[in-house]
Amino acid sequence: MSFLQALRAFFREAAINLARGWKVSLVAVLTITLSLFVGGAFLLVSGNLLASVERWRGEMRVVVYLQPGMAEDRVEALAGELRRGPGIAGVETVSAVAARERFQEAFPSLSDLVEGMGDEPLPPSLEVTPADPAHRPPELRAFLDSWRRRPEVSMVDDDREWLGQLENVVALLRAVGLALGVGLLVAAIFTIGSVIRLTAYLHSDEISILRLVGATEFYIRGPFYAEGFLQGLLGGFLATGFLWAGSALLHAQNPDALLTRLLAARFLTPAEAAALVGLGAGAGLVGAIASLRRERLTVAENEPAAE
Amino acid sequence: MIQFFQVSKRYPGGQTALDRVSFDIARGQFVFLTGASGAGKTSLLRLIFREDVPSEGQILVNGRNVSSIPPQKIPYLRRTIGVVFQDFRLISRKTVFENVTYLPRILGTDLTSQKKLAYQALRRVGLAHRLNAFPLELSGGEQQRVAIARALIHEPEILIADEPTGNLDPELSWDILRLFLEVNLRGTTVLLATHDREMIQRVGRRVLTLDAGRLILDQELQGIDPPRLEAPAEALEPPGPPVLEAAPEAGA
Ligand SMILES: Nc1ncnc2c1ncn2[C@@H]1O[C@H](COP(=O)(O)OP(=O)(O)OP(=O)(O)O)[C@@H](O)[C@H]1O
Ligand SMILES: [Mg+2]
Numbered sequence: 001m002s003f004l005q006a007l008r009a010f011f012r013e014a015a016i017n018l019a020r021g022w023k024v025s026l027v028a029v030l031t032i033t034l035s036l037f038v039g040g041a042f043l044l045v046s047g048n049l050l051a052s053v054e055r056w057r058g059e060m061r062v063v064v065y066l067q068p069g070m071a072e073d074r075v076e077a078l079a080g081e082l083r084r085g086p087g088i089a090g091v092e093t094v095s096a097v098a099a100r101e102r103f104q105e106a107f108p109s110l111s112d113l114v115e116g117m118g119d120e121p122l123p124p125s126l127e128v129t130p131a132d133p134a135h136r137p138p139e140l141r142a143f144l145d146s147w148r149r150r151p152e153v154s155m156v157d158d159d160r161e162w163l164g165q166l167e168n169v170v171a172l173l174r175a176v177g178l179a180l181g182v183g184l185l186v187a188a189i190f191t192i193g194s195v196i197r198l199t200a201y202l203h204s205d206e207i208s209i210l211r212l213v214g215a216t217e218f219y220i221r222g223p224f225y226a227e228g229f230l231q232g233l234l235g236g237f238l239a240t241g242f243l244w245a246g247s248a249l250l251h252a253q254n255p256d257a258l259l260t261r262l263l264a265a266r267f268l269t270p271a272e273a274a275a276l277v278g279l280g281a282g283a284g285l286v287g288a289i290a291s292l293r294r295e296r297l298t299v300a301e302n303e304p305a306a307e
Numbered sequence: 308m309i310q311f312f313q314v315s316k317r318y319p320g321g322q323t324a325l326d327r328v329s330f331d332i333a334r335g336q337f338v339f340l341t342g343a344s345g346a347g348k349t350s351l352l353r354l355i356f357r358e359d360v361p362s363e364g365q366i367l368v369n370g371r372n373v374s375s376i377p378p379q380k381i382p383y384l385r386r387t388i389g390v391v392f393q394d395f396r397l398i399s400r401k402t403v404f405e406n407v408t409y410l411p412r413i414l415g416t417d418l419t420s421q422k423k424l425a426y427q428a429l430r431r432v433g434l435a436h437r438l439n440a441f442p443l444e445l446s447g448g449e450q451q452r453v454a455i456a457r458a459l460i461h462e463p464e465i466l467i468a469d470e471p472t473g474n475l476d477p478e479l480s481w482d483i484l485r486l487f488l489e490v491n492l493r494g495t496t497v498l499l500a501t502h503d504r505e506m507i508q509r510v511g512r513r514v515l516t517l518d519a520g521r522l523i524l525d526q527e528l529q530g531i532d533p534p535r536l537e538a539p540a541e542a543l544e545p546p547g548p549p550v551l552e553a554a555p556e557a558g559a
Binding site: 002005006009205206208209210211212213214215216217219 | 400
């Protein structure tokens with residue numbers, strides 16, 4: 001029998017076994033689905049967050065917030081002073097009015113909050129563009145620290161600081177997701193293994209006949225390997241489908257929401273989705289192989305024949 | 308074809324099933340194996356197709372040393388041996404057709420040829436019309452005959468049968484025996500374990516007698532040829548071209 005013929009026979013046999021024992025198989029498929037979904041979700045979310053971080057990294061600025069109600073010419077004077085600092089490429093003045101308009105544009109639903117309160121509610125600020133957005137030379141850091149202590153300054157906000165924290169959070173998220181995904185995957189492999197062993201046990205009479213008429217180990221084990229592979233494959237497809245559905249749901253509910261943009265700006269690439277499905281199928285195969293590794297597959301072989 | 312040299316078999320429990328048994332069965336011989344219950348008949352047969360290994364001694368089957376054959380070669384040995392078990396070993400989930408075509412299937416035979424082979428084998432045991440039945444829908448004797456059809460499907464070099472007529476009425480027993488003799492005439496070496504002294508006396512041929520694991524008698528009885536066997540032949544269908552319409556559909 002040719003290899004391809006054998007494979008076809010294995011998969012047909014496996015499909016029949018899956019259909020017959022679908023309740024047990026479902027458990028195995030769902031554990032694979034869960035593990036791949038959790039792992040995939042963490043990777044997707046952290047991937048999207050990292051992409052945002054990358055985008056922001058190029059735009060990182062230092063914002064020096066001044067005291068509210070400061071006069072325009074005083075603001076300009078401070079801007080001039082700041083421009084002469086070390087490692088600074090440029091300084092842009094944002095007046096209190098401009099700050100309010102920006103806020104209203106960014107958060108239209110909150111626009112009432114800053115409207116008609118007499119005084120401008122937001123402080124004027126100076127947006128400093130460092131010469132090198134990714135790094136802060138010591139002179140610049142010392143310079144900015146000295147500004148933090150000045151009475152005209154209410155706050156110095158360096159994007160880099162919180163961006164660095166965000167990066168740490170994303171890295172943590174990724175590690176947790178990976179660990180969780182791997183842990184669940186191992187559990188899934190064991191589940192698939194148990195299901196395969198159960199199927200093999202239920203078929204031990206047939207296996208002993210196959211042995212008797214001269215089937216090779218490859219032929220005997222093939223259908224079980226195919227079954228594990230199919231269970232994993234199914235789990236991979238389901239997990240990818242659920243991820244896609246979750247992402248689509250976020251987009252459908254609120255395409256412009258920050259959450260949607262952060263978490264679901266980009267779905268898995270076809271290659272990543274294929275890798276996820278492949279991982280499922282591989283896990284199923286590993287589970288099947290591992291579960292039958294030590295198995296004689298039959299107990300009938302060395303038992304006394306029934307008299 | 309089958310040679311035993313001082314073969315002993317002791318089971319883990321300490322039970323000695325065979326005690327220094329030696330014999331030589333030539334290709335094409337028809338041999339009865341007899342002895343009281345527990346004499347070791349089944350134990351002996353199982354050693355031939357390597358379902359078990361001897362505790363001592365050597366066994367050659369078709370020139371190959373069965374106890375030292377590498378595991379991956381065992382399947383190829385078994386494909387040349389048809390076995391009928393005392394307990395049939397049919398798979399109740401599978402149809403008669405599926406039960407008899409395990410060997411063609413593992414050899415990759417296409418479905419049409421499988422049906423043809425199954426039909427031919429089942430016709431020889433008079434069960435061609437039960438191709439799509441399940442084993443539990445058959446009588447004990449019919450199940451026995453399905454097991455025989457499974458063993459015969461690929462014209463084995465050696466046919467081993469453990470009490471193949473144990474569940475059959477005398478008439479059917481004779482039909483089955485005649486079938487074995489026909490198979491033997493076509494060149495298959497037959498080794499048949501039975502309690503049935505009367506049958507052995509009527510058929511003749513070589514008889515090996517076991518007693519408590521020892522081969523106590525190896526005698527050649529006066530034989531009769533299958534055509535002279537007086538037995539009603541009606542139970543067996545007359546030979547004819549295979550009727551493939553009677554074969555099951557794909558995947559049956
Ligand atoms: N797997 C086994 N483990 C332990 N003892 C066994 C085993 N198989 C058979 N025996 C013992 O070996 C002896 C021979 O048994 P065997 O089955 O070969 O006899 P038999 O001649 O086939 O009997 P019967 O005519 O009843 O079928 C018996 O005493 C039996 O109890
Ligand atoms: Mg026996």
